[in-house]
Amino acid sequence: MRVNPLKKSIWVFHLNTGSCNACDIEILDALTPYFDVERFGIKLVASPRHADLVLLTGPITRKTLPKVINALRAVPRPRYILAIGACAVGGGIWYDTYSVIGGVEELKKMLEENGIEIDKIVYVPGCPARPEAIIYGVAVLLGLVEQKVHGEVKIAE
């Protein structure tokens, strides 16, 4: 399953929604000499308007919510999100506190209420997600590798 609009090098926008910085420094780590994702054409851009892919970290705190919605509104279609780290995936250790929204699923609902559609979300769990995992997540999005876990949710009673 190849995503057609992303055949060429993809540009990413880093959207920190209240993360503790660990995932963020791992993203930077992936961009610097040891992992060097720029050799794959992955490049960090300064504006969401230039982005093919949004690297979303953090549990989405209430205070960042309006700004996150604004930033995602500015991303051109197709709108792809790479949810990086336990917090972005499901709220992490603070999934139920008063001050956070609790992960990208909740955000998606709110975005839909605001008329913003998300075309695809790829989840990269980990606390923090390792640079290798982040690169793997991008490869999954591009259809270069198989997705390891499929969307079947089992909840223990």
Next chain:
Amino acid sequence: MSVKEIMDIIREKLGGIAEDIRYVESAGIIVRVKPVNLREASHIVHDVLDAYFRTMMAVDERPINNTFAAYYVYGLDDKGINIIIEAHADPYTPVLPSIADIVPAADWYELEAWDLLGIKFKNRKLHRFVLPDDWPEGLYPLRRDVDYTVRPSPRITYKPPLQGPRLPVGPYHPALHEPEYFELFVEGERVVDVEYNGFHVHRGIEKLAESPRFTYQKIPFLAERICGICGFVHSVAYTLSVENAAKIEVPERAQYIRSIVLEVERLHSHLLWLGVACHLLGYDAGFMHSWRIREKVMVLAELLTGSRKTYGINLVGGVRKDINMDKITAIRNTLAWLRSEFAKLADLVTSVPQIVRRARGTGILPRDEARKLSVVGPVARASGLDRDVRRDYPYCAYKDVSFRVPVYTEGDNLARVMVRVEEIFESMDIIDQLLDKLPGGPIMAEKMEVPAGLVGIGNVEAPRGEDIHIIITGRGRPYRWRVRAPTYQNIPALKVMLRDAPLADAPLTIASIDPCFSCTDRIVVIDLKTGKREKLQTVSIPGECGCEI
């Protein structure tokens, strides 16, 4: 000077207004005063005894003694003893006098206490600080009767674009890697004032720690997630505070392992900062080199702890992972490589004109302003304040090693670069000494009991400065856990550094305090109404703060 002599001095100075003076080994000398005398007591401790303002903890003590309490912690650095002023407010309409004009550093703490606990401070402006603007009035999340899962549904409003000579920086901006919002007021190319709106990373950590989801032994993992860069610092500060309060004997070997990991964390954090500073000055070669070197430190951290970040090896009473000979060899090899590589990088960074000419003389923080705002860490040391928690209030294994505390008097961005560069070399020496002296024995305390109702303070010199945690113990989990991250104390100094400086220097100056907003997550707002320059001298800084939350 012994504790007794200090007690005598305090009795002499504060005897007239104190209701009670007692010494608690795990915290310091606690002086209880009536709210009416709070200002006078603060003046005596801060100005006459020249104690450094360290933190303030506001507590909802209604279930215990039917009051709201505030504990102001001051430190006598040269004696390594804390003086804590305790004041209690009425449970129905809690009001305390504001001390922000006597102790400017207390400004944010009062705003935070108002926002999260609903304690009013007289004779000052109070406003939303930590919580979002659409948070309902009268709902104070840190009060005991409010559940930690309360989640008022958000109202999403859009602000119109800025008018006039104001430049927004953030919350999503190429020079910031965290969501924080600065508004720079400019006249031409000069910054005349700055307004900071932070606490975007407030996640409700203090409240979460009081919830049934957590126990004493689980909180170190929560504390590590306060900050992804200096997380281990927070977990050590938390465990120290509990261990001090409950008098738990931590084995020597565990203390050494903690110190080694703390220094490894400092290495990676300072290298990270150096790279980001180079990047902001457009010197990307320095950025890439710095991060190339840093990667080895991350690999070393993974070898020692099993994880690149959020190490998860710390518990109340000790650590979970031991160090063996293989690991010691690996540390020594990495340090040898790091020393030669970093010496080259340090030569480069401190000599290329891209860095030196841009950093020298910019973002100046004079010594007296630094003292007034009680700044901490490399920011304080670059402004001539000789303060280092590792030396002044020794913890873990730092009493057994010798190291130099670099102090510069220039107070500019270059001085802050130099302090950090020298600290990297010192850290490598400290790790070497710790490895030489590493004692044998267990890594976990055998007996652990934490009775309720005790107070404990834990402090750690984080890469960004003094990190201080206060705890009041409860049953099974803390009754109240107050985290004060270094950036909380340093952000107010930005208004001094940025004022009257060229706009182009602003990103470096903001970065020069090594802001860690996830730690601090709270804010600074500076009033600037009319654009009159005179007004800028009387700045009020309402803020939020953050590393804790």
